Amino acid sequence: MGISAKDIRNIAIVGHSGEGKTTLFEAMLFNGGAIERMGKIENGTTVSDFDEQEIARKMSVSLAMAYVEWKGVKINLLDVPGFYDFEGEFSEALRACGAAVVVTGANGAVSVGAEKAISLCLKAKKPLIIFINGMDKENADYSATVAAFKEKYKTKIAPIQIPIMDGKKMTGNANALTGKAYHFTNTGPEEISVPEEYRRDYEAMQLSLMETAAENDDVLLEKYFEQGFLSREDMIHGIRKGIFNINVIPVMAGSALQNKGVINLMNEIVKYLPEAAERAEQPATDLAKDAVIGIPCDPDGPFAAQVFKTAVDPFVGKMNYLRVARGCLKPGMTVLNPNTNTQERISAVYLVRGKKLETTDMLGAGDIGAVSKLSNTGTGDTLCDDGAPVRFDPIPFHKPVLYMAVYAAVRGTEDKVFSGLNRLMEEDKSFTIEKNPDTGETLIGGQGEVHLDIIRKKLKAKFGADADFRTPAVAYKETIRSVANAEGKYKKQTGGHGQYGHCKIRFEPCEKDFEFDEEVVGGTVPKQYIPAVEKGLLECLPHGVLAGYPVIRMKAVLYDGSYHEVDSSEAAFKAAAEIAFKEGMKNASPVLLEPLSHLKIAVPEQYVGDVMGDLNKRRGRIIGMDAMDDMQVITAEAPQAELLTYATALRSMTQGRGKFTETFARYEQAPDNVLQSLLKT
Numbered sequence: 001m002g003i004s005a006k007d008i009r010n011i012a013i014v015g016h017s018g019e020g021k022t023t024l025f026e027a028m029l030f031n032g033g034a035i036e037r038m039g040k041i042e043n044g045t046t047v048s049d050f051d052e053q054e055i056a057r058k059m060s061v062s063l064a065m066a067y068v069e070w071k072g073v074k075i076n077l078l079d080v081p082g083f084y085d086f087e088g089e090f091s092e093a094l095r096a097c098g099a100a101v102v103v104t105g106a107n108g109a110v111s112v113g114a115e116k117a118i119s120l121c122l123k124a125k126k127p128l129i130i131f132i133n134g135m136d137k138e139n140a141d142y143s144a145t146v147a148a149f150k151e152k153y154k155t156k157i158a159p160i161q162i163p164i165m166d167g168k169k170m171t172g173n174a175n176a177l178t179g180k181a182y183h184f185t186n187t188g189p190e191e192i193s194v195p196e197e198y199r200r201d202y203e204a205m206q207l208s209l210m211e212t213a214a215e216n217d218d219v220l221l222e223k224y225f226e227q228g229f230l231s232r233e234d235m236i237h238g239i240r241k242g243i244f245n246i247n248v249i250p251v252m253a254g255s256a257l258q259n260k261g262v263i264n265l266m267n268e269i270v271k272y273l274p275e276a277a278e279r280a281e282q283p284a285t286d287l288a289k290d291a292v293i294g295i296p297c298d299p300d301g302p303f304a305a306q307v308f309k310t311a312v313d314p315f316v317g318k319m320n321y322l323r324v325a326r327g328c329l330k331p332g333m334t335v336l337n338p339n340t341n342t343q344e345r346i347s348a349v350y351l352v353r354g355k356k357l358e359t360t361d362m363l364g365a366g367d368i369g370a371v372s373k374l375s376n377t378g379t380g381d382t383l384c385d386d387g388a389p390v391r392f393d394p395i396p397f398h399k400p401v402l403y404m405a406v407y408a409a410v411r412g413t414e415d416k417v418f419s420g421l422n423r424l425m426e427e428d429k430s431f432t433i434e435k436n437p438d439t440g441e442t443l444i445g446g447q448g449e450v451h452l453d454i455i456r457k458k459l460k461a462k463f464g465a466d467a468d469f470r471t472p473a474v475a476y477k478e479t480i481r482s483v484a485n486a487e488g489k490y491k492k493q494t495g496g497h498g499q500y501g502h503c504k505i506r507f508e509p510c511e512k513d514f515e516f517d518e519e520v521v522g523g524t525v526p527k528q529y530i531p532a533v534e535k536g537l538l539e540c541l542p543h544g545v546l547a548g549y550p551v552i553r554m555k556a557v558l559y560d561g562s563y564h565e566v567d568s569s570e571a572a573f574k575a576a577a578e579i580a581f582k583e584g585m586k587n588a589s590p591v592l593l594e595p596l597s598h599l600k601i602a603v604p605e606q607y608v609g610d611v612m613g614d615l616n617k618r619r620g621r622i623i624g625m626d627a628m629d630d631m632q633v634i635t636a637e638a639p640q641a642e643l644l645t646y647a648t649a650l651r652s653m654t655q656g657r658g659k660f661t662e663t664f665a666r667y668e669q670a671p672d673n674v675l676q677s678l679l680k681t
Contacts, residue, residue, distance in 0.1 A: 005366030016113020032068030088430025108144030213238025276366025400445025420463030438475030478544030488580030501572030536577030
């Protein structure tokens with residue numbers, strides 16, 4: 001029998017890169033007996049950082065999972081990369097988890113990663129606990145760190161423990177919610193009485209928690225007003241309700257590296273964070289009724305699950321990680337994938353611990369596991385009972401912010417490169433491959449330089465394909481600004497029939513990309529040769545006279561010409577049109593056009609000046625600015641050529657807090673210095 005959903009906690013470990021998420025993950029697995037010893041990031045021996053890129057870089061780059069049993073509860077842990085470039089992994093984790101632990105350093109400030117993680121969790125309505133890590137470090141400052149979080153998130157922050165310090169080292173803690181204090185030993189926490197020097201802070205914290213508990217339950221609030229206090233059971237009930245409703249974010253502390261305070265954290269996860277059975281009904285489309293419904297976590301209902309991550313290996317094959325929302329999944333079942341309208345047979349069901357897979361005979365509602373060898377199923381897809389077809393909403397991923405042109409490093413291996421990239425797209429939905437119709441280049445779009453570099457190295461490691469990523473070409477265009485008449489005459493005598501074509505064409509600006517008309521009177525250019533003139537002009541459009549870029553916004557009017565009864569031909573008139581094009585465009589005030597992008601840039605108030613100054617350097621124009629939540633949203637336009645690496649620059653200017661969207665706006669005349677620089681290259 002599968003484990004009951006009330007005994008499952010699905011927890012994402014999130015926060016800023018380098019704050020100790022993976023080490024905390026290790027400590028929790030070790031405490032629960034899932035591993036015999038804690039691995040180390042610097043040695044490449046941790047459960048969750050098993051990819052060769054993670055081992056080489058000493059940082060998480062992919063979402064990893066493992067489970068641990070603690071006090072009769074199965075805790076499914078998701079180790080989420082904290083670096084900015086891997087927000088796609090965060091999106092996957094949010095779809096799978098029921099709550100989160102935000103890991104942050106004890107450095108007296110709210111890190112960018114913690115800020116972003118909390119913001120995303122609040123937006124997704126995920127309850128969370130803040131774990132202040134690194135209390136073993138010399139400069140650790142618990143009080144200042146709590147104060148920084150209170151300044152940022154006001155009344156939501158509820159510290160539930162006081163670190164007991166020996167000098168600058170944390171040796172235990174006092175939990176104001178449970179009323180117990182502990183001293184850390186080599187065999188685990190040992191219960192002690194609250195030290196006298198912490199008594200005043202301890203009692204003040206208890207009073208604060210009592211008030212917080214009362215504010216989250218009307219019955220408790222009335223009782224608090226009547227009695228002036230709440231029992232410990234009432235406090236725990238009120239705080240748990242506040243956590244569930246995301247009105248309360250409890251704060252704890254410890255050292256993941258020293259495995260201090262981690263057992264207390266695991267106890268609080270079991271006690272306060274929501275059971276899988278308590279998860280709000282997941283919205284889905286009932287395909288039989290074409291209506292949106294809620295999917296309850298019902299173990300006896302028809303099967304429904306969503307794939308939240310896919311891993312691709314050229315040897316092992318494709319592995320789909322999923323969370324069962326309803327019913328249960330067993331080997332041998334045939335299920336429906338409504339996203340691809342195909343049937344999939346489940347050959348085996350796995351529990352996951354890093355790269356290790358354990359077969360299981362059942363995965364019940366609320367649980368997380370994996371299946372393999374599904375040929376038509378990918379990230380975000382639904383798997384369900386054929387008799388009760390439903391489809392979950394797709395997982396939202398951030399649009400790419402950095403694009404590079406992709407080339408095969410070795411000529412002749414293009415197919416290998418692009419087939420490998422398409423396979424990698426199955427496991428990473430936060431990058432795209434697309435053809436630029438204007439430049440002809442194939443572009444890869446990702447979340448940043450590190451993201452794209454890891455994709456390139458994974459391509460080499462997994463598929464043996466070498467790719468070269470280059471700065472993409474800008475799709476400049478050329479046009480004319482005035483009216484000019486031009487004459488094209490093509491005359492050639494080579495013995496026998498010669499070649500003769502003669503046309504007079506007026507070139508003028510227009511709004512369409514290209515327009516052709518004729519005003520020939522008296523048959524000076526016979527009707528059968530007019531299409532040849534148009535064809536000749538069309539073949540000239542891809543190469544303008546200034547710098548060889550495509551020509552747009554031009555109208556050509558054939559108004560006169562002459563022909564020879566014997567020597568004229570379509571080829572001759574086509575050649576004559578080409579001669580007229582070059583002359584006409586040169587005389588019609590040709591100019592270079594550059595693509596302009598429309599930008600929406602969201603940044604905290606303190607960075608607005610820097611961002612605006614940088615936009616001015618990029619020849620940008622500020623259109624407006626609006627406040628949105630705690631961010632300022634700058635609307636602007638800037639040349640696309642100035643924005644090729646803007647994602648990196650914006651992160652640098654705003655310490656990773658800024659984000660932007662870019663869409664094509666229009667073409668505008670480029671300054672002369674841009675043309676001159678292009679002519680030099």
